[in-house]
Every structure is written in C-alpha cells, then in structure tokens.
Amino acid sequence: MYFSGAFIAALLILALVFQSCKDAGEKKERSETVAVTGPADKIIEGIVVPVFPDRIFPVTDYGAVGDGNTLNTEAFQKAISACHDAGGGQVVVPEGRFLTGPIHLKSNVNLHTEDGAVVLFSTDKEDYLPVVHTSYEGVELMNYSPLIYAYQQKNIAVTGKGVFDGQAGKDNWWPWCGSERYGYEDGAPHQRNEQNLPRLRRMNQEGTPVEERVFGRGHHLRPTFFEPFDCENVLVQGVTFTNAPFWVMHPIKSDHVTVDGVTVSSHGPNNDGCDPEYARNVHIKNCVFDTGDDCIAIKSGRNEDGRRVNIPSENIVVENCKMKDGHGGVVMGSEISAGVRNVYVRNCVMDSPNLDRAIRIKTNTLRGGFVENVYVDNIEVGQVKEATLKINTHYAIYEDQEGDHIPEIRNINLRNVTVRNSGKYGVLIRGRKEARVEKITLENVTIDTAGSVMLVEDSEPVRFINTSINGESMDAGPDPVRGEDGK
Template structure:
C-alpha cells in the first residue's frame, strides 16, 4: 500500500509538471495577436513633439506672399527667433512664398495655414553651402535638402498647406539622365564619372564623409525633406509635390510620425517616404501618388550601410492609400544594415501604375537582412507585376554581384483581398546559399494573376485558407 501511494504521488507530480509545462508554452499559440500588439506598443512609445503656445508669423520677419520675392531670410529669422525663445510655431499664412532651403531647429513647429504654398527656388546655387546629407544610401557633402534638420530634437512640420519643390523637366529632373525627364544627350547627368561613379568609389574605399565633396559642378539631386539624426519628429497634414529626388527621408532618426501627409510627385526617384537607419517610425493616414516607391524602408548602400550598421526597425504603416508607384511598401534596395519589425495594416493599394504591393529588393553587393514583416488587412485593387515580390538579384546597372548573401525570413501576409494580381501572385527569387525562409499567407485571396506562383530558392510558401485565381493553396 505504501509503495502504491509513492507511485501515485510520483504520477500526480508528473501530471502537474506536464500541465505546468503546457501552460508555460501556451503563449506561443497566440503569436499573431501578440505581433500587432507589438505594433501598438511601438506607436504608444513614439514621442509626439509638444510646443509652447507661441507664434512667429513669417510676415512679421519681412516675408512677402507674391510668389516672386526671395523669403529665405524671413524663414531663417523666424525659425531662429522661435527656437531661441524656447520654441513654438512658425506660421506661414495663406499665399505663395518663394524661398531657398529651410533649416529647422529644435522645438520649432513650421506650420502652413490652409492656402499657404511654399515654393522652393529653382536657383540651384541657393542650396549651397553644402551640408552633410545622403544620396541613394551613401553619405556625402552635397546640396542642402529643401527642408533640412541636422541633429535637432522636437521638431514638426504641420498644417494644410503645400510644399512645392518646383522640380520639373527643366529644374533638377534632367540630371537623372532620362530624356523622359528633360535630359538632353551630351549635357551633364548623375551617371557621369564625376558623379555617381565617383561616389561609389568613395563608398568602396571608405573615404571619410567630410571628403566626399559634391554640390556645385556635380549633378546629384537633393532630397525634399530630411531630418538627419533627429529625435521626436512630426510631419502632419501637409502636401509635397514636384520633388527633386526622395520626398520624406528620415535618416538616423528616432521617434518619427508621418500623419495625414499627401505626396503627389511623379519625378524620377520620387519615393514618397524613406526611413533609413531609423527606428520607431509611424506612417499613418497618408496618401502616396509617386514616381517611384510609395514607402521604401532603407539602411544604407553596400559598404556605407555596413559602416554605419544601424538597422531600420520598429516601423508601423497603417491606414494609408497607395496609388501610382513602383511598390506600395518596399524594403530596399539600399538595405545593407538590415530591416526588421515592419508592420503594415489597414491600407489600400490600387492603380494600373502600381507595380507591386509588397516588395523586398537586394543583391549580393547590398547584402543585409529583412526579417519580421507583418502585413494584415490590405485591399489591393490592381497591381502590374506582383502582390508580393522578393528579389535578391535586384540591379538596375551591371555588376551587382558580390560576397554578401542577403537573409530574408519571417514574411507574413494575412487578410488580403486582391482584385487584379498582375503578372504574378507571388514572385520570389532567393539565393541557393541562403534561401528565403518562412513566408506565410493566411486568408489571402488573389484574383486575375497571370502566373499564380514563381518561387525560386525559398522554403515553400505556407498557405492557410488562401487562394489564387480561385484555386486553394
């Protein structure tokens, strides 16, 4: 009897132990719910800048709203006075205000009233002296961005007005080298030896950034809005149009909110929003109608990305509309320091000129990694090429092969309806040395894709309650 009691005690202990182990493991089964709770947590922890209740109207600093007078000094004086007084709101009233570059300072909210338009000068010398900036994922000294903040904290651009970069086929765009954008054969352009080839060589050789001198005499276009090494940034409500190059480029910045912004700009390389080496970014309620990627998450090109070694991470995109563009939400191609923890939900993507919905692009010169991408509740009306494209052979130019094998894993799409899937439902080109891993589709239904699947060098895509062209996968 005593022996039986001992056995019973041991049995009960084993059962309790198993139950306890089971309970400890239980959270793993609620991973999906936890994933978007993480997105909510990222948003909650982003600091929205606050400002004293003080206003500084640029008209009080000599500005004229005739669209012709150079108001650069009025902007400089108003921003300096606002910052030196402890911060507040610099007001741009209704009217058209011509200016050179605007440099923001800490604790300043540049606010465009409804009906205000800021026109940026077409005199390229106005964007000198050069500043520390970046071009296609490589740091350099170049023309100032049209709106620039360097190592500032607690800054904002708000309102209902418009920033017009005045780039067109006669200003900035021809430098891209494409006749579609006004380039004339035989005139200078960015692929000339003293431009991109020179910058690429400096990147490869590790030339100090201070010695990468471009600007006047070179043809590398400035970005539109660039917070560089900034913290607590808000961009809200305004419209951007006619950009020289990338539109919103937050680089090496933390705690960035882009809310209710409209980007309507169809020039060359007119990406809508490019977080680079940045973390804790919230892009919400925006509309992108662009000449390139709508949102492109980046982290440096080749050696420069590996030198800086700051991944872009904790990025939430929600309630946005994507119209024209090369991709809706994109990671790459300047991605050498990696991207992780990207959350996309409740967005609409629809245009005959939208090439892909979700896109990852890199190669073995870029290398880098993309991991933990979660996409949920997306409505796709029409895309040209693919709903999901992962390409590890990306390259516009020749010689894009190197020794840095990319790593791409944990890409999850859920609750997505696609009316016209384009050429491919899913298009993946991984590498034999490191195949793409853990791509899942849950409740994804794609109609009218010419080729349902084209998958190379990837673990099998895992489908749950999903279909392409009416066929369950």
C-alpha cells in the same frame, strides 16, 4: 433537493475546467491577432510625438512676402531662429505664395502652414549652397542642401494644410537623372557622369571620410525634399508635397518619427514618398502616396556605407494609408546593407494600374543585409502590375550587382489580404542557394486574378493557410506548403 458538499465542489471544479478551456481557446484565437497587432501597438505607444509651446512666429513678421516672387530664405530663417531662441513654438506661414531657398529647422520648432499657404522652392541651385551633410541613394556625402533640412535637432515638425512645391520639373532638377522622359537632352550632364555617381560609389567602396565626399557645385546629384538627419521626435502632419527633386521624405538616422495625414503627389524621377533609413520607431499613418517611384521604401544604407553605419531600420508601423501610382506600395530595399526588421503594415489600400507591386523586398549580393519580421495585415489591393508579394535577392540596375554579401530574408507574413488583380504573379520569390528565403506565410489571402499563381526559386516552401489564387485553394492539408515548382 439536497446536494452534498463534495458534489457541489465537483461541479465547481468542472465549471472552472470548462471556463479554463474556453479561455484558452479564446486566448489562442486572440493570440493570432496579437501576433500581428500587439507589437505594432506597443511600438506606437512608445513613439514620442513632439509638442510645442503656444508661441507664434509669423514669417511675415520677419519680412516674408507671399507674392510668389520675393525670395524669403532669410525671413524664414530669422523666424525659425527667433522661435528656437525663445524656447520653441510655431513658425507660421500664412496664406500666400512664399518663394524660398532651403529651410533649415531647429529644435523645438514647428513649421506650420495655414490653409492656402504655398511654399515654393527656388530653382536657382546656388541657393542650396553651401553643401551640407546629407545622403544620396544610401551613401552619405556633402551635397546641395535638402529643401527642408534638420541636422541633429530634437522636437521638430512640419504641419498644417499648406503645400510645399519643390518646383523640380523638367527645366530644373529632374533632367539630372539622365532620362529624356524627365527633360534630359543628349550631351547634358547627368548623375551617371564620371564626376557624379561613379565617383561617389568609389568613395563609398574605398571608405573615404564623409567630409571629403564633397559634391554640390559642378556635380549633378539631386537633393532630397524633407530630410531630418540624426534627429529625435519628428512630426510631419497634414501637409502636401509635390514636384520633388528626389526622395520626398527621408528621415535618416532618426528616432521617433511620425508621418500623419500627409499627401505626396509627385511623379518625378526617384520620387519615393517616404524612405526611413537607419530609422527607428517610425509611424506612418493616414497618408496618400501618388508617386513616381516607391510609395514607401525602408532603407538602411548602401554597401560599405550601410555596413559602416550598421544601424538597422526597425520598429516601423504603416497603417491606414492609400498607395496609388508607384513602383511598390511598401518596399524594403534596395539600399539595405544594415538590415530591416519589425515592420508592420495594416489597414491600407493599394490600387492603381501604375502600381507595380504591393509588398516588395529587393537586394543583392553587393547590398547584402537582412529583412526579418514583416507583418502585413488587412490590406486591400485593387490591381498591381507584377505581383502582390515580390522578394528579389538578384536586384540589379545600371551596373553589375554581384558581390560576397549574401542577403538573409526570413519571417514575412501576409494575412487578411484581398487582391482583385495581381498582374503577372500572385507570389514571386527569387532567393539565393547560399541563403534561401525562409518562413514565408500567406494566411487568409485571396487573389482573384494572377497571370501565374507563383514563381519561387531558392526559398523554403511558402506556407499557405486558407489562401486561394485564381480561384484555386492553395491549402494542402494541415500544414500546407508550396515548393519551388509552385505546385
């Protein structure tokens, strides 16, 4: 059979058109995934994970004794200094129980704990002096040293299979929170006494220089556990943290941070698992968070301090983590005055009768700030107490929280999320009339049980795509939305 050249050319053109249409369809389908995963992968690819020379500095070579009683602060610092001076390597903590005061890391040092190593932190508060430049609830100050601290260092790590035990407890740091639950007794000093938080709040409001915000001895503000402050290329891998005085991991003003395979099992007051603050390019993966407060809380300064520093926390990826007890699985706020953007949460499991919310955003008109471009994908939620998604711009605790800084929240996306029990609400949003919450989308979300489907105030209508709550489809046509009445 003979076919003319024109006929064959026409067939080729038709084939090309068909393939082009097919490719366009596949590209559109892929683009929905790329919108969630592509930028996250690009962030991960750009994060610098520190590597270290193959040099070993056992702390025992510098006088450390793992008997649980000998104070090894000086031995740890000698090993760290020797490692740093030699150009870097591993400072190794072998099997044993090593008591120490604060550990101050230096550039190019990997503090590596072997299996069976337990680092116990001193319960003598004098060991955490002199004061250092640190932060408390989003406000910079001079205070007791964090238990593990690095200031303006590059290429640092805490790795291995060991345990870091802060020994905070009801007879040490915890009572300073002022709660009987954590050992506080009537008449004892606590953080809300006039010389503590009220004084720091006034200094923040008045713009007192940080070097003049001196606390420490005679004051009662607890230190963080691990705090890289203004550092670059930070790795925390494999270790366990327990019995923290305050926030557990607090990378502040730091860039290129990797937290991998870490277990946080700490149920003290304000025992957030990981709080990136003014932090950029952060990768949190393969971790277990079993905490007394938020599992992960992304922050960016409180009130005037946040606006002064003005460094948004951005480009943060959380994946393959398990969230157990805590106030929230992944939280943004409440210290958020410089803003948060570009947050990706994927492939996580959140499940505990003591976990309050899965995804939470909290701020108010003293904090202000913004949250934008949050993508949550492929999350399995067993049960939470209050809501799968909670956005609250009226957050308040202890004192009046109203001011003139209207928060802005936009472009929050939940996709491929399954929830067995969402507690009181499926979705709970409280925005502001002055700046309504914008562009909230739930796609391929199934919430089996919720006390109420949703409560939404001062928000653009929520957009639902292939989503059901309590067995009811939330879709309502080609561009389904739900308004403030939840109907």
